[in-house]
Amino acid sequence: MAMGLFRVCLVVVTAIINHPLLFPRENATVPENEEEIIRKMQEHQEKLQMEQLRLEEEVSRLEAEEEEEEEALWQVEEEDQQEPEAHTTWDLWGTLCMIFFLIIEVWRQDHQGGAFPECLGGDEDEVSGLEGPPLRGLRLPNRATLDYFYESYIRSATGDVTRTREFVEGFVDDLLGALRSIYNRNSDMETEDFIGVGSMYENWHAERPLLCRLFVPFIPPEPYSFHTEFWCSSPSVPLEHQGYGQIKVTLADGNPLGCICDKTKLEDMVCLLHEENGGAWPSCADSGELEGLLCSRDSSYLDGMQVMKWFQTALTRAWHRISHKYEFDLTFGELDTPGSLKIKFRSGNSMPFILTPVIQCNDSDLYFTSQLPKEPCGGAAASSTDWILSFAVYERQFLQMTARTLPEGACHLSCLQIACFFLSKQTRQTGPSGLSDYHLKTALLHLLLSRQAADWKASQLDVRLQELFRFLERSLLEKKLHHFFVGNHKLSEAVGLPEAVRRAEPLNLFRPFVLQRTLYRNTVDSFYEMLKNAPMFISEYSPHVPSDRASSPLKAVAL
Template sequence: MALGLFRVCLVVVTAIINHPLLFPRENTTVPENEEGIIRQMQARQEELQLEQLRLEEEVARLAAEKEALEEAAEEAGPQGEAHASWDLWSTLCMILFLMIEVWRQDHQDAPSPECPGGDEDELPALGGAPLQGLTLPDKATLGRFHERCIRGATADAARTREFVEGFVDDLLEALRSLCNRDTDMEVEDFIGVGSMYENWQVDRPLVCDLFVPFVPPEPYRFRAELWCSGRSVPLDCQGFGQIKVVQGDDDTPGCICDKTKLGEDMLCLLHGKNSLVRPGAKMEDLLCAKTSPYVDTMQVMKWFQTALTRAWHRIARKYDFDLAFGQLDMPGSLKIKFRSGKFMPFNLIPVIQCEDSDLYFVSHLPKGPSPWSPASSMDWLLSFAVYERHFLRVMSKALPEGACHLSCLQIASFLLSKQSRLTGPSGLCSYHLKTVLLHLLLARQAADWTAGQLDMRLHDLLRFLEKSLQEKKLHHFFIGNRRVPEVAGLPEAIRRAEPLNLFRPFILQRGLYRKTVDSFYEMLKNAPALISEYSLHLPSDHTSLPPKAAVL
């Protein structure tokens, strides 16, 4: 009897110590990535399986003891029945301990990546459906606000683009004249992307984003390896790719003279007879990571900044202004500084074309909140900026004259920008707003986007964004979206890929999610007063840009 009582007390004490409410676990933080969650879940599963086997052995042993006790009870009478009852209590306590442990795992472990809708209780309580209880300004106020504050402030966008493009043409031409065709990159013509070329830029100063594609010298080429090309990649690498330097159709870099035995009367035109140096060795040292054939974004940044500096020194005497780098950790963040003290920023972004499509791998993105964070310097973001610009252009032709789709995006982007200045940046950025608009353009009829429906479509955009925040799920518009028309020309691998959740960071980073949601609802509360105030007068931060600089 004493042994049975001791076993019962031991089980009860163990259950109390493991109870999550009395003695919570110290390490309850969520891992910073989904890989850590998966490894943790697998380790926990193995522990539970071992625990299950141990309990099954314990139950089998208890059953054997019970049979032995029953046989002894027939001989010992009442004393045997007492021992059997204590073993029964021991078994019940073991079951209770197992139930407590299972409950703890279900309620305190981190949510699985496949359940992005968790933590709904973290949303602030604003009457169930905040947008239903929030009165946005009427369409007349919105129209007056857009006409006076946004359209008036961006009236010189066309002149800004013209000046920047003319200067960049001259800068890239100087860069090409300094390049050696045998060892240096070949720089192609720039491509205008982003809000300035999609006609919804609202932030001041106006900034042009220009893609600058580059290719290696012959016989080398870049070979793209997408995350959806069949190779196994971590979840945080989805939407990215790596770029390998190869020669022709061969994966192994090197000159043909390294692989073929030349005759005595034959020379390599690149190396000579006895040279062992490959023509691409300098190029690999320039762009690739050490001991790796993959292009490194940090190496590209160093090469590009050096090339731009040399090109500017070649043409600086022609211009009556100075050129400087705006951000040293961005490869082509440039700033034109006029003699008057005013400046004009723009971004030259080195990119690599993905096969024969309009997809481009981007080394760095401009500063600011972004849903993209590469895992390593060899991961390149796959940009759909050219497809997005083309899709908006096609939709604008199909919509009624004076459609309000871009006006909705401009107003929402304006509100988000002002809120970010007030409370600091959050997890939301203008790319999320544009993604919501692209989804709505496919979901609604063309007749729903007339100018008179500006207030309703703005309400739809904000409701869509709110629902996406609640579910922690906003799918990329192009990746895995079968509703995108085939005339868009997306590669089949992108159409067949699994949808990419742009709100995936919110699943793991609870602090960022809470701050983003709070900032979003604060933006909604401030929207009516902000729009009314800006409709009455233009604040001082909406003065016009400097006039076009003179060219000597």
């Protein structure tokens, strides 16, 4: 009898969860009129009634069988002995039922927090689940118009990429050369050759101004070395620390730190391991403690904020040494970015670029960045000794490897450029949201890994663009977008990722949305508003399509 009552409870719970008015399915398509709504509700109600009748008959049959067994087998003494056990079993089932109802109530409260548009792309994990009708709100023009828009605006906006890169790289090479000439390599931090990263070096930059991003690795003077400790994703690592790491300054033999500045007789030597004293660079005491410029106070861990100050000071001194050779001014850009620089020409034009001081992680192409951005992991680091782990070099290498296998004139980068253009325009209209170019890029990398090479032909630009937004929509509604490299077992070993990164649990880039409901609602609203405004963005920059393009097929241009 107890088992029968439990099955009845399960029937009630199932009916509540599947009721269309209480819990509308996230992946259900919204009908366009009331008649369609009524018809689907009636069909759903009929199915529930049939299922309820079937379950009631099953429950009745089971109850009858239990009663027959009790009359034939059970004796009064056995019933007395088993009564405490049955009572305990019934209490267990009652407790489980209460847990079920509590879970349902929590789920209901979360759904009542805000109404979001339904996902039309399906809830399958495979890429095939992304195929389907166009997204609601996204009405792309015909392929001829999309082709003309890409060629006339995006391609023309990025036409000077090569020339810009050559100019910036030449200047940075001269600037770093001046920096090396100032500092003593035997006692000061030493900068290495720069590394180009980001959209300018991956050929998908979508808008002006063109912005070069360069990594500048640096190493400590002998006999010191950097010992990197990074955390990707594991139960022992707090969620707010996943994707970060720390850098310990040690002696080459692993002994506790000391300072070598007291061993040299150079009066104007710059010690980067200790603080300034009265505006001068003093010699250091025999303390063995790193109380200073680059390490956190009372610890041997490198401090990101101190590195920012050091790098800005170093660049300023290097520029003063070579400024007489150039007919332009060099100024700092964003204050919270240590190497955000801007070249200002006498004509009034400017050219921004970013030099980021980084530290190489062991012998890999992973780098710790000294700036603490909100992307890609979201939120600020817990302390200034937490450094964010950058996969920028691996991202560039993966795109280069993939491009060799794709058809000529493949549309993958064109797809990313157009998507980033839409996001940029929407951000200017409604302000920033929780969505960034890095999220779009991550979504594209996942699609590149899952799709066949032939699916990225030039003629498939509009289809792949739809699929990219559908993938992003599903990720937003699930509040789950996995980092492309951390814990991705589908990646080939040829990529060269460290084994610890490959074995790690997947890292969710959309985790901030789980904790910040307001940010999540604003992001989802902004996303659907962007889809709605996409045709307007295109028509604004390609108002008149030439007649010879009206019937021509789409031809994506390889960058």
